[in-house]
Amino acid sequence: MKPLCIIITSSLLLSACATSFDEPQPYTKEQHIQRIAADRAAMYRGQEPVTGPITFYEAVARALKYNLDYRLKLMESALASDLQDVSAHEMLPRLVASAGYAGRNNDSGGTSIGIEDRQESLRASTSQERYRQLAGLNLTWSLLDFGVAYYRNQQKLDQILMAEERRRRVAQNVLQDVRNAYWRALGAQRLLPEVNALLLRTDKALIAARTAEERGIMNKQQALAYQRALLDSLSLLTARREDLEFARAELSALMSLPPHSELVLEDMQEPSLFPVTVDIALLEEISLRNRPEVMEEWYRKRINQNDLEIAKAELWPNIAVSAGFEYDSNKYLYNQAWSSTGLEISLNLLRLTQLPALQRAEVSQAATDDARRIALSMAVLTQVRVGTLRYELARDDLEFAEESLRVDRELLRYAHAESSSTLGSELEVIRAEGRFLLSRYQREASYSRAQAAWGRLYNSIGLEVLPEQIDNYDIKTLASAIEETLRTQELENFSHIKAEHSVDANS
Template identity: 70%
Template sequence: MPRHATRFTITALTSALLLSACASLEPQAITEEQNRQRIVDDQARMYRDQEPVTTPITFYEAAARALKYNLDYRLKLMESALASDLRDVSSHEMLPRLVASAGYAGRNNDSGGTSIGIEDREESLRPSTSEDRYRTLYGLGLSWSLLDFGVAYYRTQQKADQMLMADERRRKVAQNVLQDVRNAYWRALAAQRLMPEVDQLLARTHRALTQAREAENKGLLPRQEILAYQRALLDSVYLLTVRRQDLEFAQAELSALMSLPPKTRMVLADMPEPQLPQIGAGIDQLELLSLQNRPEIMEEWYRKRVNEKDLKIAKAQLWPNVTFDYGYRYDSNSLAYNSHWNATGLQVSMNLLKLLQLPSLNAAQASQGNTDDMRRIALSMAILTQVRVGALRYQLARQEVTFSDESLRVDQSLLNYAQAAQRNNLGSELELIRAEGRYLLSRYQREAAFSSAQAAWGRLYNSIGLDILPAEIDKHDVKTLANEIHRTLNEQEQKRLLVTQQGTPYAQPSL
């Protein structure tokens, strides 16, 4: 076969292979079976390795389950681990490069050459070669670059700061989860207490409403009076139904926060209500604690250091780069006098035009620092506002609990009076149902006021940024973790929120 025909055949085969490779890069949609399998796998991973619910759940156990199994918190844990791994990867980039190589070289003819005189341009040597057509090559080289070392050094510091930022985000998620649990738990407990009574009263109200309609049709009572009773019953049904929906939502929210598997029966521990704490720390001390502990402020501080490293890297690239190379080489060329040798090199290079960037980098560094400081200061001001509003909201929530206790006492007395005055006639039965409805609504309002006060306390605790967890929660079971959360919360509250070092009382803030 002629040489040009052989080359054409090789070219055609190569083109066919490239085209077939490009065709295989067409987008491949996920099949329905793959999608179903993904759903099954994801659902299994959502609830994998969870401790079963065997006893009534206390508040601290609910918090422990939420923090141990909450998917958002687990995601932040993985992000922290990823940041740590990336820091370790960056630290290895500071090491010199040690490259081992092996290869095979060949050609279909001899390389070689001749030489001509510089002055007379006459050929002085006949064509010759000093290289075999086919030979093997080996090498082991060590190289080190000053610029690469400096960039890797700053990158490693950046990754370390980003790891700390990830830890602060994990802290914030943990604090938010605890706040959400505190808000949902007491509403869910109120639902567990009230829903059976609400359901019973709704059934009685529907029966009374049916009786009232029958009395209207038979003319047993004046029409205006019976319609007024029906209106009162319908209002009671509406209010009770709305409150019942709120109670159901609270239970569903708490179950989702704890990542309980579907159809898991959730029973909360119906223990006596804890006493609402009275704040003993002054507003100035609370603000100082928030500036010291809030994860967002610490994250902004680390972000400023990351931004500073970016500008330091840009400046490092302006200066001369020193590269050192040392290596061992082997060539199987039989025509070479030395088939193996050691190679050493030292090179200094610098892009002089890059020095023109120095004034702009200095200006950018100043602007970046001012921007980072202003962002942190603005965030600090927002946090101080949160602390003041949170403290005031908690005080108002405590007052609302006191008012709801008084309302519940009055409605309890009215219910007792209606029960004592009940007669065997329709009007008294309807009045008793209305009294029971008012009493249940008062109980709901009292439970809602208490849960709101707990939520306000949780927001105040969260606005200060106090920690609630041990270093590693995966090593603790739910019971141990619940005890640790209980101990930590009590310790933080007793030392930092309820009393001061000077024993000064808390002054209600003015907005």
């Protein structure tokens, strides 16, 4: 009765524990706070402090070194390499060492009877001790296991290359985003003080115009027209100020700067934007050779092919070789230690029926992989053509914006020259300053769009962004290496660009 009570009590306790284990356990508020604090610290850990104005190449260097998406791709590449090291060991023979202890509560033994007369010929006896120690060292090698491990290792090698292509794609996208945001943010840094000052003057002028209208100092229609012009200018300037502020915030996020960090960009000379004079067919060929997406699909085809090779390898005869050393402490054994060897050939005959299906699947898989890669290649070629056209249109738009800026600068000069102490004259000067400032914004925006178009063209061709190693570089060294890499890539792949056709960025 007592053992039964113990069993029942134990069952109830185990059931209660199992019930508690099945209940969901949400994180507590304190755990949320600790996790958020740890994640925030990890976001900005190890960053070099910003000690001065940031150049374009330093912005790219910071974005690539500290961007979390790029860090993730680096980790994925390292993980793929580590997994390949693991799979390479699977091709080695298996060497298994074993040791153990065996025991039983009675003797192992038996008797013997005659086959014909069924008479017992021996009394019961045993040749094995009740308690004994066992040890062994066995080496086995299987041709099938080696073949499967070989193809698996080839797949891991291709996965390393695919991870590297994904890393290159992220780096190219980071460069494109920084190129787009940096020049917009630099324009914001140049224009925001003047925009804010003009907004204050415009508010005051608007109040003065309303006062003049109420007092009858100005013609009502003329006063309303001035107010309308000032309101339009105020609306446009406010919208432009929002765009400029967003550009600075976007650049800070790309560089993974801590919140509320002061961002000062170096007011560097704008690089000239050259026309693309190389043959579009050459650019398309370069893109098909360099684009990470195309290369990744090509490696994927090889991985899929190796999957089918593994399936086919499992159809053929398997050869297994074994050798080992065994030890048994049983004192009744004549030889307590011995070595063994073996050779085994096996074939699953029924699996041979899969061969025709595998051959059909191999053809279909190759056709599917090729079709997917060709479709992607066609999209890449379209991106190159569209990118080239968009870049040339952006250069034309920049020329138009610079001409508009020249005209508005002259109009502002005339407005200042003809200004007097009258309210209407003051309003005309403010309107001219607003138009000039908007033209400056349009010029800065056009230049940043042209830079973004150039970045998309560079990205569509799949050119390299940075040297192979970045973790060991400080920001200054990495920025110099990136600048050299970009210039080398542009020189090698756009060698027919002529400097005399450049857009004068300082006009």
